[in-house]
Amino acid sequence: MSEAVLKSIIARIEPLNGEAVEDAHQRLNSLTKPPGSLGRLEEIASQIAGITGEVSADLSKRAVVVMAGDHGVCEEGVSAFPAEVTPQMVLNFLAGGAAVNVLARGAGADVYCVDIGVNADLDDERLIQRKVRRGTANMTRESAMTREEAIAAIVAGADIVKELAGQGYRMFATGEMGIGNTTASAALCTVLAGISVEDAVGLGTGINEERRQHKIGVVQRAIARNEPNRLDPIDTLSKVGGLEIAGLVGVILGAAAERCPVVVDGFISSAAALVAAALSPQSSAYMLGSHLSHEQGHRKLLEVIGLSPVIHLDMRLGEGTGAVLCFPIIDAALRIMREMATFESAGVSRG
Numbered sequence: 001m002s003e004a005v006l007k008s009i010i011a012r013i014e015p016l017n018g019e020a021v022e023d024a025h026q027r028l029n030s031l032t033k034p035p036g037s038l039g040r041l042e043e044i045a046s047q048i049a050g051i052t053g054e055v056s057a058d059l060s061k062r063a064v065v066v067m068a069g070d071h072g073v074c075e076e077g078v079s080a081f082p083a084e085v086t087p088q089m090v091l092n093f094l095a096g097g098a099a100v101n102v103l104a105r106g107a108g109a110d111v112y113c114v115d116i117g118v119n120a121d122l123d124d125e126r127l128i129q130r131k132v133r134r135g136t137a138n139m140t141r142e143s144a145m146t147r148e149e150a151i152a153a154i155v156a157g158a159d160i161v162k163e164l165a166g167q168g169y170r171m172f173a174t175g176e177m178g179i180g181n182t183t184a185s186a187a188l189c190t191v192l193a194g195i196s197v198e199d200a201v202g203l204g205t206g207i208n209e210e211r212r213q214h215k216i217g218v219v220q221r222a223i224a225r226n227e228p229n230r231l232d233p234i235d236t237l238s239k240v241g242g243l244e245i246a247g248l249v250g251v252i253l254g255a256a257a258e259r260c261p262v263v264v265d266g267f268i269s270s271a272a273a274l275v276a277a278a279l280s281p282q283s284s285a286y287m288l289g290s291h292l293s294h295e296q297g298h299r300k301l302l303e304v305i306g307l308s309p310v311i312h313l314d315m316r317l318g319e320g321t322g323a324v325l326c327f328p329i330i331d332a333a334l335r336i337m338r339e340m341a342t343f344e345s346a347g348v349s350r351g
């Protein structure tokens, strides 16, 4: 049943609107500047035109969807922080005090926090309750979750985006919270992107090199124990992934299905983007890279997905922080399309 729902979401993802991309190029080349001189801003403007079908879309209503879930693999000592930080941070998101809340306020974005798999009972009406299970299992011993649970989490993410799009949201950022999730993300990178475990495993919240070596061994054991099928992204996601990562796969696919741009945050969100692209290569066209995380492995992961980061601030936080920081840059690209004079209107000679 859910597998059919997932297929129907993927089937709704269409190629970008080529005519709108062409119109955007023509408009950009008519503006009072040497062709191409606004660099990435021009690429962003063209991509948004292709996504939305409009040369200067109104994306003022935007949201960051923060998926929260726990990881059984924390038992193996892979994070510098204890697992109870996940529910504690969820309450912080709801109270508006986390980094992503602050940066979202600056970018005119609303924060929606989703309990997709937190290992605690969180009773707060501001939280979107879509708990699939209370955290994943320890993937060094068994599959992190079942195939059905992975699909349920993806479908939940896509549902939430569909509902928000129905409320007028036109642009999304991916965010996550889940202690231990750089371990699951590194495992996904290794299996689905072919990045070596040594290159994929980083320091996460700030472990030392000795602990990183231990974390490498944990990822190797998880892969050896579960034997994920790299040709089957859902199999891999369910065996060595995470509930919040699966939820973000749904957010990305859902945004693409709604013809909305989705800005991909750091290492963990990019692992979700990798799964989304494996499920629907067409969905990549709806993704925008945001920042280059300091987390080791992010650069290679972005290369595999074909995303290039817009900003480099040596951040390594997640939550959607790097993605929402790019909203004002996207706004700038759209403002150029709307407000700049043309060679004709300003009476400027062409080269």
Ligand SMILES: Cc1cc2ncn([C@H]3O[C@H](COP(=O)(O)O)[C@@H](O)[C@H]3O)c2cc1C
Pocket: 078, 079, 080, 081, 085, 089, 176, 177, 178, 179, 180, 181, 182, 183, 203, 204, 205, 206, 317, 318, 319
């Ligand atoms: C207070 C705090 C706030 C956070 N916000 C995001 N993360 C980030 O750190 C975690 C991943 O790192 P690891 O795999 O090493 O546990 C995720 O929750 C991620 O969102 C945080 C981590 C902490 C401690």
Ligand SMILES: O=C(O)c1cccnc1
Pocket: 182, 203, 204, 205, 265, 266, 267, 268, 269, 293, 294, 295, 298, 315, 316, 317, 318, 319
């Ligand atoms: O890049 C990220 O998303 C990241 C890196 C380290 C820890 N948490 C998140």
